[in-house]
Amino acid sequence: MASLISEKIDPFHLSIDGEELIFDIMDPELPEWISGKAMVSEDYPYKKKLKRSEYEETLFGLQTELVKMQNWLKASGRRILALFEGRDAAGKGGTIFVTRQYLNPRAARNVALSKPTDTERGQWYFQRYVSHFPTSGEFVTFDRSWYNRAGVEPVMGFCTPEQHKAFLAEVPNVEQAIVDDGIYFFKFWLNIGQEMQLKRFHDRVHSPLKYWKFSPIDIAGINKWHEYTGYRDIMLDKTNTDHTPWTIIRANDKRRARLAVIREFLISVPYDGRDDHIVGKRDNRIVVGKESIMGQ
Helix, strand or coil: CCCCCCCCCCCEEEEECCEEEEECCCCCCCCHHHHCCCCCHHHCCCCCCCCHHHHHHHHHHHHHHHHHHHHHHHHHCCCEEEEEEECCCCCHHHHHHHHHCCCCCCCEEEECCCCCCHHHHCCCCCHHHHCCCCCCCCEEEEECCHHHHHCHHHHHCCCCHHHHHHHHHHHHHHHHHHHHCCCEEEEEEEECCHHHHHHHHHHHHCCCCCHHHCCHHHHHHHCCHHHHHHHHHHHHHHHCCCCCCCEEEECCCHHHHHHHHHHHHHHHCCCCCCCHHHHCCCCCCCEECHHHCCCC
């Protein structure tokens, strides 16, 4: 299918593993150097996606446990706050969707903020995010968060080096206050390989349902893979603390990533009636430490 993007996008000249390659995203045929390596890019441990039947069966069980967990939140008044970060096309939105799919929307909110207004730019940086924090019994997810200042903003020149440095110094104290207030706090980084990102961008451009997702920021970011990597590694090094660690999810396979994220909630929150057989065990090939991805 031809691209539905109205403007023409020039081919990208990319450097991947020391090789200079040209990627024409407008060409409906995905090049073999992408399709053949996308799933295993960045040392992904599985060669194929999880079978749909196994995924759907497992997801159903985990979602029933999430409903139990939400009932416990309501009864106990406890709160959950979860940040979802990752490169463009990492699967943040889809993971949030299946996590919230059967939860009561009155007590399960997703926050996806647009660029700050003039008023918000004049406020304390964290102020516009704090106003969306959960109240008693709520489960709140952020599709991108204050960590924009650790990645997209410095890469794209939307903040100054001084603002970036100040953010990294301040954020551990802000997050310490969150957990000190009794909130169950999660920070997920969904990690994908470069070829997988290119494949997903290509899929978007040529999909009649998803082409709107491909933005000018995506276009600008394709040639900035290595810059994003550098800032991501600084972020992980400076903000992965004992009280608010990052949970790194290898996400080349969206199905395995979604199951892994839901399991982290179910394993970490001590809700009543948990069925450990249904919850299952953490896949340590998918949920990894920051050292496993830094520099890639």
